[in-house]
Amino acid sequence: MASxxxxxxxxxxxxxxxxxxxxxxxGLASRWAEIASAEDTQTLLxxxxxxxxxxxxxGYERLGHCARRAEARASEGNAAALAAALEEIQTEMALLA
Amino acid sequence: xxQLQRVMCVEDDxxxxxxxxxxxxxxxxxxxxxxxxxxxxxxxxxxxxxxxxLLDVMMPGLTGPQTLAALRAQPEMTGxxxxxxxxxxxxxxxxxLLQFGATGVIVKPFDPVKLPQDIRIYWEHGGGQRIx
Numbered sequence: 452m453a454s455x456x457x458x459x460x461x462x463x464x465x466x467x468x469x470x471x472x473x474x475x476x477x478g479l480a481s482r483w484a485e486i487a488s489a490e491d492t493q494t495l496l497x498x499x500x501x502x503x504x505x506x507x508x509x510g511y512e513r514l515g516h517c518a519r520r521a522e523a524r525a526s527e528g529n530a531a532a533l534a535a536a537l538e539e540i541q542t543e544m545a546l547l548a
Numbered sequence: 549x550x551q552l553q554r555v556m557c558v559e560d561d562x563x564x565x566x567x568x569x570x571x572x573x574x575x576x577x578x579x580x581x582x583x584x585x586x587x588x589x590x591x592x593x594x595x596x597x598x599x600x601x602l603l604d605v606m607m608p609g610l611t612g613p614q615t616l617a618a619l620r621a622q623p624e625m626t627g628x629x630x631x632x633x634x635x636x637x638x639x640x641x642x643x644x645l646l647q648f649g650a651t652g653v654i655v656k657p658f659d660p661v662k663l664p665q666d667i668r669i670y671w672e673h674g675g676g677q678r679i680x
Binding site: 504 | 564567575635658
């Protein structure tokens with residue numbers, strides 16, 4: 452969805468979408484804080500689920516995929532794989548910031 | 549035939565509410581009533597009189613299915629399609645949601661440019677389908 456997402460929109464609408472994307476990126480630090488501070492699997496899964504369900508709608512498909520992967524690893528209870536998946540999210544967020 | 553004009557959205561995530569407002573209001577041109585939770589939707593449905601309701605499944609407090617049941621008890625909701633919005637997209641999960649009486653299911657993440665047309669399809673042709 453990312454680059455072609457705004458095809459066909461007027462320049463004004465496309466500009467509004469750009470602003471929304473910037474707002475979303477500005478909120479990623481608090482989303483990461485939710486993930487990093489989760490004290491139990493259920494809270495972690497909920498935070499990852501929200502990230503996975505929103506990122507690609509703003510055109511950030513890779514971040515969404517990383518979140519989906521981490522959600523799956525957290526469900527499986529595989530601590531090492533989960534740690535790697537969370538690191539991917541952090542890396543992806545740093546690239547967007 | 550009545551037109552699809554008024555869409556009520558029930559969603560707890562502020563980012564998703566932001567993109568829904570853009571998608572349905574700015575891109576789609578619908579009149580949007582945005583509710584941050586199920587109880588707010590129940591409180592506002594009589595005044596807003598939606599043509600269609602887009603309802604998140606996993607919410608704190610009242611869940612999507614619980615909200616749907618309460619909305620259906622209100623006379624303003626007679627014949628109004630309700631479409632679930634969910635990030636859980638396994639076929640059995642979608643089937644379970646449809647059995648709660650939803651017209652359809654839209655899977656998150658959604659394309660905000662395409663979403664206005666997707667809900668119009670549900671409005672025009674009825675439901676029972678999943679739209680990715």
